[in-house]
Amino acid sequence: MITAENKKEYYQALIDKNTEYEGVFYVGVKTTGVFCRPTCPARKPKIENCEFYETAQQALLASFRPCKRCRPLSHPNQVSELVQLLVEAVEANPEKRWKDRDFQELSVNASTARRQFEKRFGMTFIEYARARRMGLAMKLIRGGEAVIEAQLSTGYESSSGFRDAFSRIMGAAPALLGERKILKASWLDTKLGPMIAIADNETLYLVEFVDRRGLEREVERLRQKLKSAIIPGSTQPIRSIEHELNQYFDGKLSEFKTPLCFLGSPFQKHVWEELKKIPYGETRSYSDLAKAIGKPSAFRAVAQANGANQLAIVIPCHRVINTDGELGGYGGGLIRKKWLINLEKRSLK
Numbered sequence: 064m065i066t067a068e069n070k071k072e073y074y075q076a077l078i079d080k081n082t083e084y085e086g087v088f089y090v091g092v093k094t095t096g097v098f099c100r101p102t103c104p105a106r107k108p109k110i111e112n113c114e115f116y117e118t119a120q121q122a123l124l125a126s127f128r129p130c131k132r133c134r135p136l137s138h139p140n141q142v143s144e145l146v147q148l149l150v151e152a153v154e155a156n157p158e159k160r161w162k163d164r165d166f167q168e169l170s171v172n173a174s175t176a177r178r179q180f181e182k183r184f185g186m187t188f189i190e191y192a193r194a195r196r197m198g199l200a201m202k203l204i205r206g207g208e209a210v211i212e213a214q215l216s217t218g219y220e221s222s223s224g225f226r227d228a229f230s231r232i233m234g235a236a237p238a239l240l241g242e243r244k245i246l247k248a249s250w251l252d253t254k255l256g257p258m259i260a261i262a263d264n265e266t267l268y269l270v271e272f273v274d275r276r277g278l279e280r281e282v283e284r285l286r287q288k289l290k291s292a293i294i295p296g297s298t299q300p301i302r303s304i305e306h307e308l309n310q311y312f313d314g315k316l317s318e319f320k321t322p323l324c325f326l327g328s329p330f331q332k333h334v335w336e337e338l339k340k341i342p343y344g345e346t347r348s349y350s351d352l353a354k355a356i357g358k359p360s361a362f363r364a365v366a367q368a369n370g371a372n373q374l375a376i377v378i379p380c381h382r383v384i385n386t387d388g389e390l391g392g393y394g395g396g397l398i399r400k401k402w403l404i405n406l407e408k409r410s411l412k
């Protein structure tokens with residue numbers, strides 16, 4: 064988690080081109096749309112134009128592209144030509160969805176690419192390409208309705224990768240929606256990192272951390288189930304959840320009132336209803352939960368339903384841990400799970 068203090072420290076390191084901070088943070092520069100490593104030789108931005116990230120993936124998801132001068136994806140040591148080739152291939156076509164045959168076209172072995180990327184960046188090449196693509200769509204969502212309107216009036220239809228990336232992830236280009244149901248999506252900056260919220264005028268369908276594993280698939284499932292398209296914007300349930308989450312993160316709210324829609328199988332819905340009953344500040348094990356729904360042997364299915372939750376924090380799947388007291392899994396990452404459990408325990412006192 065990057066605090067206000069970290070921010071000052073990182074900015075100083077950036078000014079000093081301090082090599083000790085290589086790999087500790089990346090900086091996104093709002094005025095240019097690129098992200099850099101701390102020692103970038105380019106002229107340093109003003110602090111108000113900097114956003115700091117702990118991983119390259121987070122910077123990509125926030126819609127920054129890698130700087131051509133400091134090549135944030137090729138440090139600290141020189142990367143192989145293979146990795147460089149792949150990064151460049153993504154930049155040439157950032158909205159593309161990569162398949163195995165695309166590697167063949169580049170004469171690259173898919174599993175070598177996977178291994179080298181993972182070793183270097185802690186994510187596979189496919190995850191890298193997805194983060195870059197998601198980032199493009201997220202850029203429009205972050206900008207909100209005004210950005211879409213501006214793009215429409217300045218020939219959005221002909222603008223590069225944006226439309227493709229956006230429609231591949233969110234369902235359709237805004238101008239082509241026609242009769243379909245429309246959901247709105249907003250970017251929420253929270254203490255625990257950026258989240259995305261999707262709702263119509265009545266209920267909230269999804270709220271997730273932007274870097275959650277599998278978010279793109281979740282969004283796709285949501286679109287297909289509701290036969291809908293998603294455009295940037297806000298609705299009453301989004302404004303409500305944003306307000307409630309802020310209060311929650313400050314330890315001032317223990318129960319959410321924003322209207323929710325559970326989109327899942329009857330079994331999943333049953334599990335989610337039961338999850339909502341776990342009191343603030345307490346935890347349960349997967350087998351406790353299985354017993355509570357009257358299916359004590361189904362704890363694996365329960366764990367899966369837990370993982371399929373699309374309403375992070377609001378349906379408190381972070382309150383479910385392993386029987387032995389270990390944290391278990393969490394789609395938003397274990398650091399966040401731990402933080403949430405601690406927040407609730409602290410706030411109860």
Ligand SMILES: [Zn+2]
Binds near residue numbers: 103132
């Ligand atoms: Zn740079």
